[in-house]
Amino acid sequence: MTAKTSPEAPLPIRSVLQMVAQWIGKLGTIWVEGQITELTARGGTVFLTLRDPVANVSARVTCTRTVYEASVPRPVDGARVVMHVKPDFWVNKGSFSFTATEIRPVGIGELLARLERLRQVLAGEGLFNVDRKRRLPFLPSTIGLICGRDSAAERDVLENARRRWPAVRFKVEAVAVQGPYAVGEVTDALSRLDSDREVDVIIVARGGGSLEDLLPFSDESLVRAVAACRTPVVSAIGHEQDSPLLDLVADVRASTPTDAAKKVVPDVGEQLTLVRQLRDRGRRVVGGWVERELSWLASVRSRPSLADPVRELDRRAEQVDALRERSRRCLTSSLDRSSDSLEHLRARLVALSPAATLERGYAIAQRASGEVVRLARDVKPGDELTVRFSDDRVTVVARD
Numbered sequence: 001m002t003a004k005t006s007p008e009a010p011l012p013i014r015s016v017l018q019m020v021a022q023w024i025g026k027l028g029t030i031w032v033e034g035q036i037t038e039l040t041a042r043g044g045t046v047f048l049t050l051r052d053p054v055a056n057v058s059a060r061v062t063c064t065r066t067v068y069e070a071s072v073p074r075p076v077d078g079a080r081v082v083m084h085v086k087p088d089f090w091v092n093k094g095s096f097s098f099t100a101t102e103i104r105p106v107g108i109g110e111l112l113a114r115l116e117r118l119r120q121v122l123a124g125e126g127l128f129n130v131d132r133k134r135r136l137p138f139l140p141s142t143i144g145l146i147c148g149r150d151s152a153a154e155r156d157v158l159e160n161a162r163r164r165w166p167a168v169r170f171k172v173e174a175v176a177v178q179g180p181y182a183v184g185e186v187t188d189a190l191s192r193l194d195s196d197r198e199v200d201v202i203i204v205a206r207g208g209g210s211l212e213d214l215l216p217f218s219d220e221s222l223v224r225a226v227a228a229c230r231t232p233v234v235s236a237i238g239h240e241q242d243s244p245l246l247d248l249v250a251d252v253r254a255s256t257p258t259d260a261a262k263k264v265v266p267d268v269g270e271q272l273t274l275v276r277q278l279r280d281r282g283r284r285v286v287g288g289w290v291e292r293e294l295s296w297l298a299s300v301r302s303r304p305s306l307a308d309p310v311r312e313l314d315r316r317a318e319q320v321d322a323l324r325e326r327s328r329r330c331l332t333s334s335l336d337r338s339s340d341s342l343e344h345l346r347a348r349l350v351a352l353s354p355a356a357t358l359e360r361g362y363a364i365a366q367r368a369s370g371e372v373v374r375l376a377r378d379v380k381p382g383d384e385l386t387v388r389f390s391d392d393r394v395t396v397v398a399r400d
């Protein structure tokens with residue numbers, strides 16, 4: 001629906017408002033959800049404001065007392081409801097509101113069912129996986145704390161953390177922790193602390209409350225903001241039995257704000273005790289090693305070679321003299337045996353030599369070629385022979 005206008009041909013405001021009323025009237029009746037605030041009744045009409053549970057958005061709603069009283073239980077301020085409404089635009093005042101024809105309270109069962117469906121969706125995306133969770137730093141220099149203004153949760157975290165480690169520092173972001181502004185304020189505080197390079201870990205803390213009070217900490221946008229943080233996040237919402245979705249996406253879940261302080265900050269007394277234990281253990285280990293080395297050194301020094309080195313040298317000199325004498329005796333005995341053997345061998349050679357035979361009166365007959373004549377029949381008359389004696393040789397001629 002577009003109207004052609006110009007500075008020379010403007011539309012009256014009544015025409016514009018009538019066009020808006022016609023366009024809104026085409027929406028018909030719709031179901032909406034929100035949280036009731038500013039509930040008042042005047043005569044037969046009930047006036048209230050329906051506020052979005054997450055965003056800072058609201059609208060005026062009117063209904064008859066009959067419609068209001070037909071809802072069981074009757075809605076009160078802060079209740080979550082679903083309404084069947086018809087949008088109305090009042091042309092005379094240019095105001096917009098809804099007229100409710102039916103009001104249904106949102107029960108705990110329905111809220112739990114919605115949270116379960118959201119949990120399944122986020123789990124399917126892997127936002128709750130253990131492998132994406134980060135370890136907390138051993139000793140954070142600065143801790144970011146998101147909590148309610150002047151809340152018991154803030155006091156519990158600060159007092160317990162400083163009691164455990166007095167030097168710990170905090171950057172506190174005081175925000176709304178329930179109601180329509182909670183999600184936006186917590187998300188903004190989370191973004192500020194996550195972008196601060198001095199902050200090593202972030203704690204989101206709130207005391208106990210009803211399911212409706214803790215609903216902001218199961219909001220999808222807040223859960224996704226925590227999953228996108230680069231800084232480790234600790235969830236400390238409610239008590240042990242409370243389990244908002246923030247507990248599942250956070251890197252560490254604490255049962256209470258006090259438990260969060262214990263998980264994030266080490267106890268100085270425990271650490272000093274551990275240091276003493278480790279120091280004593282190191283002293284025992286080093287002392288034992290020194291004792292073993294001293295015992296080994298004493299045993300080495302007690303050996304004769306180090307206790308009286310001159311005596312050891314004398315003993316070695318005596319051993320050398322004895323070995324030298326033994327070698328001399330062995331060599332002399334070996335030479336004597338070899339000399340005797342040589343004499344025996346020479347005597348045998350002399351006894352077996354032809355010269356010795358000739359000295360006993362024998363002679364050797366040889367032909368001119370040097371061949372020895374062994375038999376008389378081998379000699380023919382006229383053969384010239386050489387007869388060899390022990391001292392000389394004679395040439396003879398054979399006869400018959």
